Amino acid sequence: MTAPIPTVFIGGNHEASNYLRELHYGGWVAKNIYYLGASNIIWFGPLRIGGISGIYKSHDYLKGYYEHAPFQGSASRSIYHVRKYEIEKFKKVNSPIDIFTSHDWPEGIERYGNTEQLLRCKPFFRREIENQELGSLPNRTLLSHLKPNWWFSAHLHVGFDAEIQWHGEGSTPYPPADPSKLPSSVPTYPVQVEKNQDEIVLSDLEDNSTDDDSRLAKKPKIDAGGEITNHNEPGCNIPNKEIPVYPPPSTNFYGDSETTKFLALDKCITNRRFLEIIDIDTGSEETKPHTFYYDPEWLAITKCFSKYMSTAQGPDTIPSNIIDEKNPDELEKAKAWVKDNIKDYRILDNFAMTASGPPPKSCNPSTNLNRFNRPKFNDTYLYRNQQTTKYCQMLGIDDPFTAQCPENDTVSK
Numbered sequence: 001m002t003a004p005i006p007t008v009f010i011g012g013n014h015e016a017s018n019y020l021r022e023l024h025y026g027g028w029v030a031k032n033i034y035y036l037g038a039s040n041i042i043w044f045g046p047l048r049i050g051g052i053s054g055i056y057k058s059h060d061y062l063k064g065y066y067e068h069a070p071f072q073g074s075a076s077r078s079i080y081h082v083r084k085y086e087i088e089k090f091k092k093v094n095s096p097i098d099i100f101t102s103h104d105w106p107e108g109i110e111r112y113g114n115t116e117q118l119l120r121c122k123p124f125f126r127r128e129i130e131n132q133e134l135g136s137l138p139n140r141t142l143l144s145h146l147k148p149n150w151w152f153s154a155h156l157h158v159g160f161d162a163e164i165q166w167h168g169e170g171s172t173p174y175p176p177a178d179p180s181k182l183p184s185s186v187p188t189y190p191v192q193v194e195k196n197q198d199e200i201v202l203s204d205l206e207d208n209s210t211d212d213d214s215r216l217a218k219k220p221k222i223d224a225g226g227e228i229t230n231h232n233e234p235g236c237n238i239p240n241k242e243i244p245v246y247p248p249p250s251t252n253f254y255g256d257s258e259t260t261k262f263l264a265l266d267k268c269i270t271n272r273r274f275l276e277i278i279d280i281d282t283g284s285e286e287t288k289p290h291t292f293y294y295d296p297e298w299l300a301i302t303k304c305f306s307k308y309m310s311t312a313q314g315p316d317t318i319p320s321n322i323i324d325e326k327n328p329d330e331l332e333k334a335k336a337w338v339k340d341n342i343k344d345y346r347i348l349d350n351f352a353m354t355a356s357g358p359p360p361k362s363c364n365p366s367t368n369l370n371r372f373n374r375p376k377f378n379d380t381y382l383y384r385n386q387q388t389t390k391y392c393q394m395l396g397i398d399d400p401f402t403a404q405c406p407e408n409d410t411v412s413k
Contacts, residue, residue, distance in 0.1 A: 002031035006044065006290060010036050011053035012103035012155060017079045018071055018382070019355075020053070021401065025302065027387035028351035034292060039086035041097065041298035042347065045290050046282040050148070050298075051101035052090070054082040055155065056136035058183045064310025065400065069382040085309060085316045087138045088323055090146065092301050092331060096257060097148040098280065104155045105135035106143040107177060109262050113162030121158050137177035144176040149257045150280065153264045159273030162262040292347040296338050299395060304334040306397040342394065350390070354383040 011020050019029065026037030036042065041050040060081035067075040110118055110129060119126055128134035134156075143151060147166055165171045266272040308318045322328050382401065392399045 003033045005032070006292070007033045008036060008042075008044065008049060008051075008101075009033065010051040010101050010103060011038075011080060013055045013077075013080050015080070017076070018069060021067075021069075021071075021079065022354060022383055022385035023388060024065075024401065025388060025391050027385065027391070028349070031351055034347070036101070038083075039089055041093065041295040043293040043295060043345075047098045047280065048096070048295065049099045049101070050090070050093075050097045050146070052082065052086055052139070052142070053103065054080045055104045056138055057081045061138070061183050062315040064312045064314060064316060066311060066313040082136070082138060083316070084138070085305070085318065087142065088316075088318055089301050089305050090142050091323075092304075093146060093297060095297055097146050098282075099150045099152065100142070100146060100148040101152045102136070102139050102142075103153065104139060105153045105264060106139035106151070106262075107132060107135035107137050108140055108174065109143070109151075109162050109164075110134060110160070112164050112172065112174075112262070113160055118158065118160055122156070125156075132181070137181055140174075141176040143260065144174055147257045147260055149260065150278070151260055151262045153262070156264065157267045158264065159266045160262075160264040164260045164262070165258065166260070167258050293345045294342075294347060296342070296345065297335070299342065300331065300335040300338045303337065303395045303397055304328075304331045306395070306400075309400050311400055337396075341396075350387060352386065354385050 011017070020035060023029065023035050024038050026035055026040045026042070029035045034042075036049075036051040036053065038054070039050075039052045041048065043049070057078075060078045061084050063078070063083065064085075065079075065083065067079040071079055110125070115129070119129075125134055143164075164174050166174075263276065263278075265276065266274050268274040304322070305318065308316065308322070310316050322330060384402070388399055
């Protein structure tokens with residue numbers, strides 16, 4: 001399969017986590033489709049694009065990446081929960097970003113758009129908004145720090161627009177998340193997780209006839225005018241630089257953001273706002289090649305932080321000086337190393353399959369397909385992806401998950 005146009009995506013809470021784990025630092029999942037990884041910043045032509053995968057759950061926020069194949073039970077969910085480690089990396093970014101993407105919304109963003117209409121569509125959001133629990137607290141901190149021109153999200157199954165003006169007359173404050181609301185230690189007791197009414201239960205995926213919104217559709221909603229409405233109805237949509245080709249992109253590109261425009265899209269089903277085409281001003285009429293590049297600043301941050309990445313269930317081990325200092329010596333050394341050692345920042349088009357594909361048409365379906373008419377797949381394996389191997393070699397860092405793959409083999413059994 002080859003995508004008709006270059007496509008970039010992040011992970012949410014319904015992707016194939018076993019495959020995405022192979023590409024923790026990002027990579028091609030198919031021809032012309034690039035996964036940003038757990039966190040990343042890259043360039044596409046003159047656009048600097050960042051993103052963070054997963055959703056926020058406080059009980060896993062401080063943990064390391066401890067999950068092992070076959071990712072069963074709670075590990076099948078915790079594997080896509082955002083870690084503090086990735087947030088701290090973004091807090092070291094000092095150069096402007098054109099586009100940032102996350103799955104769950106930054107907490108508090110709903111107050112900068114048509115909140116009244118949002119509550120007509122999703123009245124059960126009211127309690128979460130009042131308790132400052134709608135969206136991700138870490139993403140709030142990132143939005144306050146990064147201030148990108150555009151921020152795209154999804155997750156809450158509703159189209160929504162908002163805008164934050166950062167400077168000048170009419171600007172509105174958007175402080176980072178209150179640290180007291182973020183976890184300070186890893187829980188040592190079983191965590192009772194409140195059910196997200198919009199989240200698809202993994203076991204429900206086996207029944208294609210069940211829409212995850214169907215249980216909500218049975219409950220009529222009453223808006224401020226007293227009319228019974230349903231959040232599934234179509235009316236839920238809420239209206240409202242330059243880089244060289246070679247060597248690296250320049251960090252002094254088109255302007256600093258005066259505003260951040262936020263856009264969340266709905267589910268990809270009929271009569272819902274799931275697609276939007278946007279023209280983005282790059283500040284230059286010169287046409288740049290539509291090519292993907294690594295970002296020098298992000299490469300340095302990744303190299304600096306790599307030795308502190310934990311694959312244990314305990315908390316991360318990032319030293320306080322790396323977190324607290326604006327430009328710690330270790331990060332400055334990593335920036336110098338990247339500048340001296342990496343001369344070509346192009347992301348190579350090196351997609352290759354790492355696992356077996358669907359069985360050939362000549363195979364007997366009774367032995368090659370499971371009861372859901374899907375190809376059988378041995379999910380106890382963790383496949384070694386050469387894209388990750390080459391990325392780590394480029395930066396001179398260790399692959400954090402190589403211990404799950406035996407020496408001189410392509411899979412972990």
